[in-house]
Amino acid sequence: MSQREKKLKLGIPKGSLQDSTIKLFAKSGWKINLHHRNYFPEINDPDIECSLCRAQEMPVYVQDGTLDVGLTGKDWILENEAEVVTVDELVYSKMSNRPARWVLAVGGDSPYRRPEDLAGKKIATELENFTRRYFQQADIPVEVEFSWGATEAKVVSGLADAIVEVTETGTTIRAHGLRIIAELLTTSTQLIANTRAWEDPWKQDKITQMRTLLQGALRAESLVGLKMNVHQDRLDQLMQILPSLTSPTVSNLYQADWLSIEIVVQESTVRDLIPDLQSIGVEGIIEYPLYKVI
Template sequence: MRIAVPNKGRLHEPSVDLLDRAGLHVVDGADRKLYAETVDPDVTILYARAADIPEYVSDGAADVGITGLDQVREAAVDNLVDLLDLEYGACRLVLAAPEDGPVESVADLAGGTVATEFPNVTRAYFEDKGVDVDIAEVSGATELTPHVDIADAIVDITSTGTTLRMNRLGVVDDVLESSVRLFAREDALDDPKVEQVTTALRSVKTAEGKRYLMMNVPEENLQAVKDVIPGLGGPTVMDIAGDSKVAVHAVVDERQVFETINDLEREGASGILVTEIERMVE
């Protein structure tokens, strides 16, 4: 099975790191090559431009792909299934126009021109709004086009809005909320490897921000300890041979560890250990 991964840019390192944490380590270290083998002999990494990954998966060059939702929507392929939101690379596609211009709503652009690097997404957006515009496809410096009379507005990616403000552009409407996703081709969904990869990546995402607590608790204090543990469900309680104490294990949110440990000590817990969780299957 081939997994298509961004070969460079802001999505490359987080994607490779995620696969590594999921146990799919690259064994040859050659992330500049087109292909790389992993520790699983049945799984190969295919490095490609983020914008090309939807086509690679759709056409069968890869079985699953990791790329932004914006790239998938722009590719306009109809045989991909969104398996998992990987929750990084968050951004918005927005409709923006000059702050001191006449465009204050989508309707104000009727008969106008919109510049974008995302013509398919933009076309679908305006068709949904019932507004007829001309779309000017550009390959860079989209923010400049309204100031040089190429377009009345733009549809472009923004993460913080800084670039828009620098170019005196204001957001008129949100077009698309995007983040990096795991996608698969429809006819690959029955492949057990696709399910294994999805489960592995989901287990890493589930474990993020969680910690595993282990402690010893006097039996008579067990209920009090249970009451202060903000766990994902009830804690696991095990007898300790030859001891009046029990072992208590629980998963808690990392943000709650500091306060929880103080509460546990107050209720008589001892030998408290806190460990990171690499993967967790719910």
């Protein structure tokens, strides 16, 4: 097969991560267009073919070569005990840029305080295999039952004594009157590759390019660029208050005693930084978004 005929088979996670994944790829330079009731989206790269796939099944399809590369959770890799190449961790989700946690939760008024207290009890979860291994390794005999959904309600309705469920903030867990007694696993989105695809130089180069641009887009999400003008007499004062990712770029303005300054800063610092800049006479402050930081 010639280089031009090669295709990288990319799996996009269907479900809760779908929109945030497509948005991340768009920031990275790949526009993915979905079609109603079609599991094969279009992408603006002739070297890539896309498929929608549930994150829970992604490791299986990457392992068997149906897909060359895909995005899924670390939890589903462990659940399926999949033999894949973990290319990189991409910390993003549908809600926030933080890893999610699989927690063990019980009723708020239950007597259970630790995993050991659940010996002989029933636990409902979608992460069935991992949960079973967790309790086996801890030598705690429990009955693990697969949950097809609405897992938080299983304890309230008396269908289970405890649940293992994924959460980012714990809000939904608490809203159902449950109490977290243990954290079993911290997970985040992983870029994974088929082992044979990773050994192919052309595919590895393409996957590495993908990793670089996805990570660049993620880094840029919390950063902004700032441009400003300052009189050269105030430069030392300015440097004392400027937080920056790297040293600021300083250039002379044409036929003037003023300097142009350009920096990259955390977006969260800008609201407090601008008044400080104005207090020392900085003018022409411009804030602009960043799409990638490599």
